[in-house]
Amino acid sequence: MSFSPANLDLLISGLLLGAVYIAVAVGLSLIFGVMRVMNFAHGEVVMLAMYAAYWAHEAGGVDPYVAGLAIVPLVFLLCVTVLRRFVLWLVQSPPLVQVFATLGLSIALQNLALVLWGGNYRSIQTPYSNAMVGLGPVHLPLTRLVVFVLAFALVLGLHLFLKRSFFGKAVRATAQNRRTAALMGIDVDRVYVLVFALGVSIASLAGVLLMPIYTVYPGGGFQFALIAFVVVVLGGLGSLPGAVLGGVLIGLVEVFSGYFIAPSMKQVVYFVVFIVVLVIRPAGLLGQRGSEELGLK
């Protein structure tokens, strides 16, 4: 395959799309890695954050990025206060209860959005909606570049935080063995609540960043979450570098197969890749065997 301008365009499109998937998948991966909870309402967090940014822009005239500065901390606060009990209940429930609780929440939130705002597809126009940034021979849409930069910065920051900081060590200890961690004097409840809050606020950040690019509707978050699940499982459950690798891989496979095979085939192609990877490496690309029981890498 020669490196023609079209291939360069495809490579960039694929990477930018991969960054979108990573932004949505990181929070999911983090929560699963530490709490062993597959949060099926993850997409709805993205959707609600998109609505929040939408209404801030439409009703208040506030730029979505600026609104994000309020939305994300608010979501975090909400998680550590109002939702605290729910989080602790969730983490102690049997897996089946966790699945149905979060799946039920997902359906309830979708319908709540439908009742509140109707089924309309809503999108916003900002002064920079069509802004392009020139980097050497290529031009990148600014809004997607922002997602790309922030997604990678976020993963890197999170990775360093977990590896280097004291609290990060406590998080990893809790993920590896909750009982022993508690015996070592770690407040595991606090770890769970904070990790949950962190994961959910990252999802809300993703929603805010996606609003200038995409259209929001009640079922919209679910579409993103579906791919996030593929990304997380492909990369290895609970592995942050895995989520990055999975996101980039799916983005590239989607764009290249859409171009060289057919746009209608791209989902088929990435699900084939997904299945093949799982057959060869059941734990995902960077996951460890039994990761659903063992800890965050």
Next chain:
Amino acid sequence: MVKEQKRGAMLSRRGVAAGLGSLMAAPVMPRRAFAASGELRIGALYPLSGSLSVLGTEALAGARVAVEMVNEAGGVGGQKVVLVEADATTPANATNEARRLITREDLKLLVGTYGSSISLAIAGAANQFKIPYFEGAAVADDLTQRGYRYVFRLNDNAAAMAKTQAQAVQEIFAPKIGRPMKDLRIAIIHEDSAFGSSISTDFIAQLKQAGVTPVAEEPYAASTQDLSSLVLRLKELKPDVLAVTQYFNDAVLFWRQARNADYNPGYFISIGAGQASPDYRRGVGKDGDGVLLADVPSAGVKPEALVPEAAATQRQFVARYKAKMGKDPASHATRHFSSMSVLLTKILPKAGSLDPEKIREVTMSLDEPVGSTILGFGIKFGDDGQNTRAFNVVLQWQNGQLVTVWPERFATAAPIMVPLPNWADRGPA
């Protein structure tokens, strides 16, 4: 005392005169099977909850205005029309609700709906019980091709949309650039549900008649998060004409990504789905200007194009709908009003009863010229139950407004931006 007697006498004289009058009139009036009073109950199935509810509710509101106007004018044959409403959200649910209305509510006539798969489900159930069903807005060609004897559609179908899509190339673009249609390279992209696929199939058939083979047909899933690969393929292919059928989400995504990748389609003709909504204009801003679509004249038919009676009905409908819903009627509400209005004023009074054969006979006998319904359609039903005088017009976004640009009889403005300017020559959105 005397006064009272006199009044009594007058009353009775008037009564006798009225009685005589009706006796004299009786022989020339059609056989009246409707009781002179009471209610005429019609089942109305619409998606009123769930994701289709926005347009479903608007469609029902349009139908209600038609009922209200007929009732104020004395009803149908003296009977007050009552809609028995049911929520039909999915095909399975629509089948159940249609059966319930027929068997439990004992209804003899159904109307609806929005969404082709729901429509097919209701039509199937109605056909089973030989109950007439009047479809107001769903466009699947299939609906009137299944041999259902009592299923009728006054409004346009996918074939009519695709035909206008082809006409928009032949009548607007080809003359403008001075090249015959058969020399044009035409590419088709469409979302891959039954809606997009059926319009695309019809469009290809239309092109075939004109001796054109499309250079590409690219289906994709409307739920996608990325259309950059499709945009880059088109950028490479450089067709003269891009014909599209898109829902809302993918319509906005495609247009934004086309701009990002600097893909410049010379001519862009779409279908009244994604591109027809005011939300589309909000999503793409000024970039939407120049986009063409085949649809019913949702921006309102100019009254000169209608017969006087239809023009008066249109005025009344728009005023009443606006008072009720607080906004102008969009295409679905107008389609449903029109369909219901024709049913209640032109079909049922003549049929005189809800006998399905009688209703079919009257429906088939209608023969009215173009311009006699508020969407501009004439009325002449084909054997299959599809109105053959339903059609689409070409609309265009111009300075943020949707205007009718073709054909001349219905046009409110001339087409602009043919061919479309390059992105580099456009201002910011």
